Amino acid sequence: MGVVYQHFDSDIFQFRSTTFPQYVKTDGTYNPITALAYDATTEEMAYVRFRAVNYGSGNITCNIGWYPDTAVSGDIIWGVSLSAMTPNTDVTDVETKNFATEQTVTDTVLGTVGQRPHECTVVISNLDSIASSDWAWLRVSRKAAAGGDTMTGDGWLVMVDISYSDT
Amino acid sequence: MAVAVLSDEERRRVWAHMMRQAAVPVIKSEFRAAVDATDAWIDANQASFNSGLPQPFRGAADIQTKTLLFCLVAMRRAGLLHTAEDGR
Numbered sequence: 001m002g003v004v005y006q007h008f009d010s011d012i013f014q015f016r017s018t019t020f021p022q023y024v025k026t027d028g029t030y031n032p033i034t035a036l037a038y039d040a041t042t043e044e045m046a047y048v049r050f051r052a053v054n055y056g057s058g059n060i061t062c063n064i065g066w067y068p069d070t071a072v073s074g075d076i077i078w079g080v081s082l083s084a085m086t087p088n089t090d091v092t093d094v095e096t097k098n099f100a101t102e103q104t105v106t107d108t109v110l111g112t113v114g115q116r117p118h119e120c121t122v123v124i125s126n127l128d129s130i131a132s133s134d135w136a137w138l139r140v141s142r143k144a145a146a147g148g149d150t151m152t153g154d155g156w157l158v159m160v161d162i163s164y165s166d167t
Numbered sequence: 168m169a170v171a172v173l174s175d176e177e178r179r180r181v182w183a184h185m186m187r188q189a190a191v192p193v194i195k196s197e198f199r200a201a202v203d204a205t206d207a208w209i210d211a212n213q214a215s216f217n218s219g220l221p222q223p224f225r226g227a228a229d230i231q232t233k234t235l236l237f238c239l240v241a242m243r244r245a246g247l248l249h250t251a252e253d254g255r
Contacts, residue, residue, distance in 0.1 A: 040195055041183040070190040114190055150194035153186040 001167045004054050008160045010036045013046035013140070021046055021142075024156065035156035037069065038142035040149075045079075045141035048160065052084065052134040056167040060124040064105070064140065065159040067118055072111045074151035077143040079104045080122045084130035084137075099139055100126035109151055117158070124162075138162070169217075170230060172210045178202050 011034050015021075021036035021044045038044050064078050081102040085094060107120035130136060140160060143149050173181065182202045191198060216237065217225065228236070242248035 039183055040186055041179050070187060072190055073192045074194045111192075150196065152191065152193065152195050152198050 001165060003163050004166050005161065005163045006050055008048045008050070010034070010157045010159055013048045015046055019044050021157065035158050037154040037156050040144055040151065040153055043141055043144045045139055046157070048138050050136055050138065052130050052132060052136050054166040055130055055132045055134065056165045058165045060127065060162050060164045062122045062124055062138070063119055063161040064122065064157065065117065065119050066155050066157045067115050068109050068151060068153060069156055070114070070153035071109050071151045072114055073109050075106050075108050075148055076151040076155045077104050077106050077146050077149040078120065078122065079141040079143050080124060081139045082124055082126065082128050082130065082136060084128040084134040086131055086134050100128035102141070104143060106148055169213055170209070170234065173206045178206060
């Protein structure tokens, strides 16, 4: 039994024509940082496509790497949802396929120093019947309208990593 | 002529923009309350500000110019405005 890891820089995410996070880049002092800036007042979302290489069974662990643009306190809520299709088998229109029910995680800003790297995890159990080699899409949103999302300013998504069992 | 109170959407946009400018250790709703209060204060006090301006400036300047004047003076007081006369 092994574990399959897939890494997605936020640079490769795609968007619909509305409610998308801004693609941002800052020079930094020593190295450039690119990210997706999720607004604090309106829910925004971004999407990444991947193949479910060697997916075996079980939940998918999704790590969200992000940092607060300006906040030094408060909570942010990230939402993750999965859509999977089996080519040559599924009879659903790929352009109208919906996502499985979204799951969320609340992460608390660490404070002390601004713009610290944060990481939180969503264990995706709403798997949309994903199978090995499926075409899959991951949607990442910030639940800005939720009462528990109290963090001021943008949340900058830097990377997303998923992992799952190959058996 | 007076400036109108902001709509909810206009306040939301100011709120989002302002949160990108400043790190204040409060939660999001508390930040929004400050935006609402500022807009309400302007609404309640703009007539007083206008009447405090001396003539002939009061009669000659339009609402945009008076707003800019207010903002620039306030920014200078807070150290946020640098002018060509400062030599930088």
